[in-house]
Amino acid sequence: MTAPASPPSPSAAPQGPTLATQLRHTAACVLAVEQGRSLSEALPALPPSLRPGVQALTFHALRQLGTARALVAQLVSRKPAPPVQALLCSAVALLLDAGDDGQAPRYPAHTVVNQAVEAARQDRRSERQAPFVNACLRRFLRERETLMAAVAHDPVARWNHPLWWIERLQRDHPDNWQAILEANNQPGPMVLRVNRRRTDRARYQQALQAVGLASTPVGSDGLVLDAPQPVDRLPGFAQGDCSVQDAAAQMAAELLLDGRHWGPSDRVLDACAAPGGKTAHLLEHAELNLLALDVDPRRCERITDTLARLGLQAQVRAADAGQPAQWWDGQQFDAILLDAPCTASGIVRRHPDVRWLRRASDVDALVAIQRQLLAALWPLLKPGGRLLYATCSVFRAEGAEQARAFLVHHTDAREAPSPGHLLPGLAAPPGQFNDNGSRGHDGFFYARFDKAGP
Incomplete structure (x- = not known):
């Protein structure tokens, strides 16, 4: 039995995109949404090497956008230009302790601030506002508790949904509206549908276990993975043994x-x-x-x-x-x-x-x-x-x-x-x-x- 290979040293590890680069593209995606464009249009336009990190950051920013907008409004006397506003919201969202199941990357606060400033410098639309971005984010860190209290009673900031949406859920589901909104702010699990023409669920669950993937049965053909995975890690995916589909x-x-x-x-x-x-x-x-x-x-x-x-x-x-x-x-x-x-x-x-x-x-x-x-x-x-x-x-x-x-x-x-x-x-x-x-x-x-x- 051979010993497991040693992990590569940090110096040998490939260098991925910097947080500043990812934040710059995240702000562009948030701005696209604020201008009425879907992420299904914005994300595919990114280089493949950037897409996973930027998607994670963008999803996190959009799950916190109501809070971030309210906080940015407290930090500025006049609403900044849309690219700067989107960058500030993206950075503030990352500074918030969202607890969204660990799916969004976490960075030390000083790293977020420094990299957001660098992201502003990288973008010709906001490069002159880099000192302004720095001042806003550092003020947020200094006055966080006061600022959070100031937006605490704003329902859009509390639930991170438009007000009309919140009010409709309150009417439609008076007993469950809060649970629905809370669920919406968490990432959904990855659920597989086993192709019963090729295998059965029990055998496929064993195939997942053999490659170290734990799962739980759901419905008639489904398996909920303990953690999301790239489809190329799923046994037999290319051959049609399973599909990704919500329960x-x-x-x-x-x-x-x-x-x-x-x-x-x-x-x-x-x-x-x-x-x-x-x-x-x-x-x-x-x-x-x-x-x-x-x-x-x-x-x-x-x-x-x-x-x-x-x-x-x-x-x-x-x-x-x-x-x-x-x-x-x-x-x-x-x-x-x-x-x-x-x-x-x-x-x-x-x-x-x-x-x-x-x-x-x-x-x-x-x-x-x-x-x-x-x-x-x-x-x-x-x-x-x-x-x-x-x-x-x-x-x-x-x-x-x-x-x-x-x-x-x-x-x-x-x-x-x-x-x-x-x-x-x-x-x-x-x-x-x-x-x-x-x-x-x-x-x-x-x-x-x-x-x-x-």
Whole structure:
């Protein structure tokens, strides 16, 4: 048995990007979000060597942005230029003792200040403000306790969500709104879905153990990893043994297909399918004649890639599900999955930019789109068929209220048992939808409508 290799000496270790460089790009990402751009656009533009560190810092900054904005407002007499404001917020967020599960890097306070000043010098838009950045951050360190007390009663600073979002959650979930907001400010766990066509969960869990990765079962096919990992560390990932998918999203296939035998003659529509996780899970459960739609051709390529890695087949088409005249062949479906466009208010812990990008008016606009999709797709369902309506939202307007309105206007629809609203940070409802007591799922809503028979 050979002895383990000695770790390389510090002098031999490769030098990564400095904190100043990472902070400069973090501030640019925070500024992009404040200007209305998604991180899914901003982060891929970074060099690969910078992306992991900058993503971690940016996620941390956005989880603390309400507090950081309030503190920066206390530190300045006049709001600085947007690049300087974004840098100050990013640095202040890093100086806060957030306790967000250790996912954001931690540095000594003097290092953060010095590197933030250097980041200002590196950016031509803020280089002349480097002394101002230094003065603000050093004042924060001197007066931290007083400054924190000054913003303590600001709900946006306390909960790090827009005020309209907080107030809507207070109305929608009066008993759980605080738990939802607290969960949103923590990173979500990494959850795997085992491909039951290639292996089973027990064997795959053993394969994970063999490479030193601990996990806990969740749902029917899921495993929650004790710590997030790069996918290239997952045994058999490239060969399709597993996928990364949250526990709440994994409920869709079972809710749609449960209770009957399915085969290649059954026509199933996944109406808003990209990136293809739920499409694949349906096909892992059963051989189906499945059509996967998405309005964006580029996102359709992701569905195709997902299916190819998992060894699954479906017809993938770029089309607007809400306009059946453009794509439907006139043959009704046995089952339809409508994972409708929504505010994404249930997946904020994985996408911390969402809370700052959304506006209160977006809710009504998305509710109207959901209503139109439901109305357009219901006639495409066979008598005796089933439609599963899903959103990754915790807002009742996109969930329970939408389902109630649908039932009022479609007298041939019957609501089957389904979990309704799943809330992040809270266990799933007891009974058949219990996910082994896991508190690891995202926020979601499910309602299944069965169509009256002939």
